[in-house]
Amino acid sequence: MTTDDDALEPVAKPDPLVVRYNRQVHGFRLIAILVLGGLCLIIPFVAEAPVEQSWRFASLLMAAAFAWAVVTAFRIRDRSPQVRIDEDGVFVREWHTGTIAWENIRFIAHSSQVRRGIVASITRTRRKPFLLFSFAELPKVRPTAPPPFGWIQFVRAEFAIQEPILQQYGLDTPVNDILSSIQDHIAYWQFKNPDALEPPADAKSTME
Numbered sequence: 001m002t003t004d005d006d007a008l009e010p011v012a013k014p015d016p017l018v019v020r021y022n023r024q025v026h027g028f029r030l031i032a033i034l035v036l037g038g039l040c041l042i043i044p045f046v047a048e049a050p051v052e053q054s055w056r057f058a059s060l061l062m063a064a065a066f067a068w069a070v071v072t073a074f075r076i077r078d079r080s081p082q083v084r085i086d087e088d089g090v091f092v093r094e095w096h097t098g099t100i101a102w103e104n105i106r107f108i109a110h111s112s113q114v115r116r117g118i119v120a121s122i123t124r125t126r127r128k129p130f131l132l133f134s135f136a137e138l139p140k141v142r143p144t145a146p147p148p149f150g151w152i153q154f155v156r157a158e159f160a161i162q163e164p165i166l167q168q169y170g171l172d173t174p175v176n177d178i179l180s181s182i183q184d185h186i187a188y189w190q191f192k193n194p195d196a197l198e199p200p201a202d203a204k205s206t207m208e
Helices: 004-008 023-046 051-077 118-123 149-161 175-192
Strands: 017-019 083-086 089-092 099-101 105-110 130-135 165-167
Antiparallel strands (some): 130 165
16 A cells, blocks of 8 residues: 555656567467477377378377467468556456456456466366466456357356466566566556555566
């Protein structure tokens, strides 16, 4: 909580932070997927099962690899913001909730300070480092795709928003830099709202 003396100190307006996909990471991922899909061609020649069944199984794996490769290729070309931090709040594209206002954020914790339950760890695998958010009121999911893709988008977003986590993997900005930007915007939010009963978030600064 800021004191009266702190509230009198002017705080410069921080620049917005825009985070996009990391093309290099997804490029390496695409190569690995294509190699994996190519290796599936070996299955019919080494499997002990009947040839027809082996080809059917290999074709299924190659189709899955192809679909995964298409999604990854789109991410390489996609330069739209995946995360945006500004004076209005936090926008995370994966959540499909729009910009979440600072006053709706209870706290933000770095993965180095988070102890996840066994069930959450099994059902929602998260690659470190990441930021864990907690909201005063759960934001409403607003799908952007038309049906039936919008329904899939809604289910995925609803599942993600139950434990809102922002992972660094695949993004072009480290979560430490994202957290630093959040702290700067929180300080600015508090400066603009000196009468607020509580700060919008407790962005913990311990880094991995």
